[in-house]
Structure formats: structure tokens, C-alpha cells
Amino acid sequence: xxxxxxxxxxxxxxxxxxxxxxxxxxxxxxxxxxxxxxxxxxxxxxxxxxxxxxxxxxxxxxxxxxxxxxxxxxxxxxxxxxxxxxxxxxxxxxxxxxxxxxxxxxxxxxxxxxxxxxxxxxxxxxx
Ligand SMILES: [Zn+2]
Numbered sequence: 001x002x003x004x005x006x007x008x009x010x011x012x013x014x015x016x017x018x019x020x021x022x023x024x025x026x027x028x029x030x031x032x033x034x035x036x037x038x039x040x041x042x043x044x045x046x047x048x049x050x051x052x053x054x055x056x057x058x059x060x061x062x063x064x065x066x067x068x069x070x071x072x073x074x075x076x077x078x079x080x081x082x083x084x085x086x087x088x089x090x091x092x093x094x095x096x097x098x099x100x101x102x103x104x105x106x107x108x109x110x111x112x113x114x115x116x117x118x119x120x121x122x123x124x125x126x127x
Contacts, residue, residue, distance in 0.1 A: 007061055010068035018072075019122055022065040029054040029062070063089075075120045078113040088114050 010018060054062070070077065070087075077086040085098035094114055095102040103111040 010064050013068070015069075015072060015124060018065055018069050019124060022062065022069060023122065025054070025058060025062050025065070029058065069121050073121045075117050077117045078110055081110065088118075090118070 008017075013021070077088055079086055080088075080096040080099060080101050082096065082101040083099040085096055087097040089095050089097040093102050093104055094111055103114070105111065
């Protein structure tokens, strides 16, 4: 069923509502981009399989939700080694939103730091 309700302003939402909507939208975007079978076959993790084919509107919303979550939390995302920004985007891989620097390797320490910051933001350990 299509969602007809107007999106709430992110700054009017509770922390939990932000986290929930962010998680839902991500899930939806993943479901749209790959079938379950494919995702199992490729053993894609949450962090790796975001937003490949959602609409611009949804991906803007996802960015708004994420920005609000990172603003509210005091979780410091790791610094980009290229440009020093602390703003990571999660598309089909993790990449700096400022300069596009990407980290692909599972063993990468930076990538692990980014994911642990992401987990802290999403699971509300900062509240
Ligand atoms: Zn950068």
C-alpha cells in the first residue's frame, strides 16, 4: 500500500521515530533494489545495500533523517582521510559525502569506525 501521509518535519520527530523511519526507508530501498534471494546469495549486509533504486524524494528524506539523527547524537563520525569531512553516505558502498572518497574493504579500520558510529547513532546509545 502506498504511503499517502505527508512526511513529518524531522525536527518535530522523536529520536525513536527518526530511527524507525530511517530504518524502514532503508529496508524499503533495499527491498526495491534486490530480491531476497539475491541478497541472500550475495550475503549483503544492511550497511552495504542501501538506496540503490529509491526515488529522489525518498533518498532526500533518508538524507534528512540521517542528518537530524547525526545532529542530535554526539556520536562523532570518523574523519575522511581525503577532505576531513565527517559525513558518510551509505549507497552501495560507504563513501564520503563531500569528496566521494570510498572505503570498500571489510578489514578497513576506517570502515569499521564508520560502521560503529552508524550503529551507535541508529541504536540510540547516545540517548
Ligand atoms: Zn572526503
